[in-house]
Amino acid sequence: MNKVCLKNTNKDNPSSLMTYESSGGYKVWRKIIKGELSHGKILDELKTSGLRGRGGAGFPTGLKWSFMPRNQEGQKYVVCNSDEGEPGTCKDRDILRFNPHAVIEGMAIAGYVMNASVGYNYIRGEFMEPYYRFEEALNEAYSAGLLGEDINDSKITFNLYTHLGAGAYICGEETALLESIEGKKGQPRFKPPFPANVGLYGKPTTVNNTESFASVPDILANGGQWFADLGVPNSGGCKLFSVTGHVNNPANFEIPMGTPFSDLLEMAGGLREGRKLKAVIPGGSSTPILPAKAALKMNMDYDSIDKAGSMLGAGSVIIMDDTTCMVKALTRLAHFYYDESCGQCTPCREGTGWIYRVLKRIMDGHGKNEDLNLLLSVQDKINGNTICALGEAAAMPVKSFIRHFRKEFEYYIKNGKSMVAKDG
Amino acid sequence: MISDQAKKEIDIWVAKYPAGRQSSAVMEALKIVQTENGGSLTGDLIKAVADYLDMPRISVQEVATFYENYNHKPVGKHVIRFCHNISCMLNGADDLISYLETKLGVKTGEVSKDDLVSVKKVECLGACVGAPMCQIGDKYYENLTEQSIDEILDSLK
Numbered sequence: 001m002n003k004v005c006l007k008n009t010n011k012d013n014p015s016s017l018m019t020y021e022s023s024g025g026y027k028v029w030r031k032i033i034k035g036e037l038s039h040g041k042i043l044d045e046l047k048t049s050g051l052r053g054r055g056g057a058g059f060p061t062g063l064k065w066s067f068m069p070r071n072q073e074g075q076k077y078v079v080c081n082s083d084e085g086e087p088g089t090c091k092d093r094d095i096l097r098f099n100p101h102a103v104i105e106g107m108a109i110a111g112y113v114m115n116a117s118v119g120y121n122y123i124r125g126e127f128m129e130p131y132y133r134f135e136e137a138l139n140e141a142y143s144a145g146l147l148g149e150d151i152n153d154s155k156i157t158f159n160l161y162t163h164l165g166a167g168a169y170i171c172g173e174e175t176a177l178l179e180s181i182e183g184k185k186g187q188p189r190f191k192p193p194f195p196a197n198v199g200l201y202g203k204p205t206t207v208n209n210t211e212s213f214a215s216v217p218d219i220l221a222n223g224g225q226w227f228a229d230l231g232v233p234n235s236g237g238c239k240l241f242s243v244t245g246h247v248n249n250p251a252n253f254e255i256p257m258g259t260p261f262s263d264l265l266e267m268a269g270g271l272r273e274g275r276k277l278k279a280v281i282p283g284g285s286s287t288p289i290l291p292a293k294a295a296l297k298m299n300m301d302y303d304s305i306d307k308a309g310s311m312l313g314a315g316s317v318i319i320m321d322d323t324t325c326m327v328k329a330l331t332r333l334a335h336f337y338y339d340e341s342c343g344q345c346t347p348c349r350e351g352t353g354w355i356y357r358v359l360k361r362i363m364d365g366h367g368k369n370e371d372l373n374l375l376l377s378v379q380d381k382i383n384g385n386t387i388c389a390l391g392e393a394a395a396m397p398v399k400s401f402i403r404h405f406r407k408e409f410e411y412y413i414k415n416g417k418s419m420v421a422k423d424g
Numbered sequence: 425m426i427s428d429q430a431k432k433e434i435d436i437w438v439a440k441y442p443a444g445r446q447s448s449a450v451m452e453a454l455k456i457v458q459t460e461n462g463g464s465l466t467g468d469l470i471k472a473v474a475d476y477l478d479m480p481r482i483s484v485q486e487v488a489t490f491y492e493n494y495n496h497k498p499v500g501k502h503v504i505r506f507c508h509n510i511s512c513m514l515n516g517a518d519d520l521i522s523y524l525e526t527k528l529g530v531k532t533g534e535v536s537k538d539d540l541v542s543v544k545k546v547e548c549l550g551a552c553v554g555a556p557m558c559q560i561g562d563k564y565y566e567n568l569t570e571q572s573i574d575e576i577l578d579s580l581k
Binding site for chain 1: 491509
């Protein structure tokens with residue numbers, strides 16, 4: 001456990017340059033500066049490693065980097081997405097606090113591979129402790145001559161800056177994030193063109209998640225195959241899982257892909273005394289909820305969770321025991337998407353409001369028999385009809401909650417109260 | 425309208441972006457002037473930021489109203505931003521928010537009579553392993569209980 005991104009967490013001063021270098025940090029970057037590691041070799045290792053985007057979409061990182069027009073003239077950018085805000089997700093916060101240099105090294109390597117001399121790390125505005133830690137690390141890296149212009153006469157330049165958000169979940173969507181860096185409202189762009197062609201300030205840009213960047217240095221230090229072998233086929237390496245909700249020891253666990261869910265639940269201290277597992281959201285609030293039976297059969301990798309009927313997402317495992325009222329839980333998630341919809345696409349802007357208001361009226365005891373079909377119809381009209389994935393993210397929970405816990409919703413509508421005696 | 429000190433801080437951010445892209449610093453500029461103004465923005469401040477960054481006023485207005493962290497009404501000296509999303513909810517956030525409201529004699533969105541504290545319900549703050557949690561200023565307070573809320577309130581002066 002905790003072999004890559006969290007490997008220094010329990011050491012003294014985990015975020016310092018000294019701690020990072022004592023565990024092999026910046027070895028790969030120094031090799032690059034000396035001209036001993038080519039960008040082609042790095043791409044090969046990344047592809048071998050099986051690293052997939054850790055922000056939730058799971059797109060192969062090596063492939064994404066290869067889309068950048070490396071030899072095109074002009075400025076190119078590398079951007080890190082530390083706008084962590086999906087309910088249940090809190091892993092990047094720990095990486096920024098305990099291993100910021102791995103993010104810096106990962107971004108610098110990305111800059112070299114894609115021939116991009118400037119990087120921005122977009123940190124959500126509320127993450128002030130992680131921001132200060134990251135800034136401290138950045139200062140250390142500059143002072144040590146690891147960043148800047150023409151580093152060690154290598155002709156490699158990499159300048160890295162932080163950008164702070166100001167409270168908008170949608171900025172975790174990569175094109176909204178780019179708009180936000182440009183000083184605008186965070187409203188997603190149409191794709192194509194993709195950021196690799198037209199990104200920040202109209203220039204080729206690649207955006208990766210914090211955990212993806214932080215995994216890169218160790219992959220290159222130990223080899224792509226080493227990382228791939230930590231996991232299972234199609235889900236290379238280890239990954240951080242934030243286990244939250246009704247468990248005794250909620251925490252972040254960096255474990256091999258393919259670890260049985262039941263083992264992860266045990267690591268998190270299991271359920272509270274006398275409680276039974278009712279449901280699990282395996283990948284963050286946008287991924288479909290699973291009933292206990294299906295969850296207990298799955299392993300924590302892309303294919304297994306997919307087979308169980310959900311998605312690995314950002315690895316944000318929300319555990320619900322038998323005291324949870326599913327109507328209340330869904331209403332809370334619906335409020336989130338209603339609040340966070342950027343308002344650009346009508347199906348999402350209006351649909352998230354409809355979903356929330358219909359659920360609210362069920363909670364208030366004024367539910368109608370046709371409300372469940374109405375909810376399903378609204379979510380269906382959002383799905384696939386919006387510029388970005390927030391639409392689907394808002395729709396998927398509705399469908400899965402009703403599918404697996406329909407009786408609870410029907411009971412609430414009929415009786416004006418929850419089937420579950422006490423929740424929380 | 426914008427103090428010299430605030431201008432200095434804004435300039436640090438402007439320097440991070442390419443020449444001519446000073447509008448990239450608008451989010452931090454708004455935060456800096458908001459902090460200087462005791463926690464909320466005014467129309468005049470928004471105009472001053474627009475002038476300083478050479479942006480159309482409407483563009484700054486859009487940013488100031490799109491993002492959650494800008495306030496357009498006066499707030500307390502300390503703003504308690506309480507997460508009520510799923511992981512916090514499962515761990516009793518609603519009861520704690522009620523406790524806080526009763527104790528302070530204010531509802532969420534209101535300012536206490538002595539202007540010391542205001543309470544705001546917010547969406548996920550990304551510290552779900554420490555649920556239930558809240559943010560005051562730059563700091564996160566995690567694994568909250570009625571007792572720890574009492575202690576935090578006592579420490580706010």
